[in-house]
Amino acid sequence: MERELLRIGIGHDTHCFDVGAFIILGGVRIEYSRGLRGHSDADVLLHAVSDALLGAVGWGDIGELYPDTDTAIRGIDSAVLLDEICKKIYAANWQIVNIDTIIFAEKPKISPYKMSIKKRIAEILSIDESRVNVKAKTGERVGIIGREEAISAECVALLVQKEN
Numbered sequence: 059m060e061r062e063l064l065r066i067g068i069g070h071d072t073h074c075f076d077v078g079a080f081i082i083l084g085g086v087r088i089e090y091s092r093g094l095r096g097h098s099d100a101d102v103l104l105h106a107v108s109d110a111l112l113g114a115v116g117w118g119d120i121g122e123l124y125p126d127t128d129t130a131i132r133g134i135d136s137a138v139l140l141d142e143i144c145k146k147i148y149a150a151n152w153q154i155v156n157i158d159t160i161i162f163a164e165k166p167k168i169s170p171y172k173m174s175i176k177k178r179i180a181e182i183l184s185i186d187e188s189r190v191n192v193k194a195k196t197g198e199r200v201g202i203i204g205r206e207e208a209i210s211a212e213c214v215a216l217l218v219q220k221e222n
């Protein structure tokens with residue numbers, strides 16, 4: 059009899075604003091008057107997605123897999139890291155049922171980019187776009203988000219492992 063194992067995972071990440079001319083969110087470059095500080099490309103959304111997937115399969119988190127003391131990943135495209143994680147997950151016979159994400163940013167305005175972010179994440183994960191949802195919230199002008207000090211992101215992921 060076929061057995062289906064379902065697992066859920068959650069991911070959360072925050073990066074502070076720094077000098078710069080663009081930010082990378084969900085693998086999409088957004089021109090802006092500032093950048094985000096980080097050891098890699100500071101893609102806060104892909105880091106949350108990576109942690110949700112790793113959480114679902116019980117493999118720890120992205121910081122354990124790719125420690126920021128590792129000079130080889132300095133400035134690296136987070137899509138490359140997420141692609142590596144996905145390949146390992148798929149090799150272990152897991153499939154992504156769906157992921158749901160939230161970006162928390164006062165500025166820049168995310169809504170014009172939501173569709174391209176959704177498309178890009180689906181492409182990196184090699185899944186249908188209908189399995190990816192992207193939401194955006196402001197910080198209502200309070201806290202680190204509202205004061206435009208940082209951008210945060212959250213993700214939940216549902217995975218299934220099928221065994222015959």
Ligand SMILES: [Zn+2]
Pocket residue numbers: 071072073096100101102105
């Ligand atoms: Zn991060």
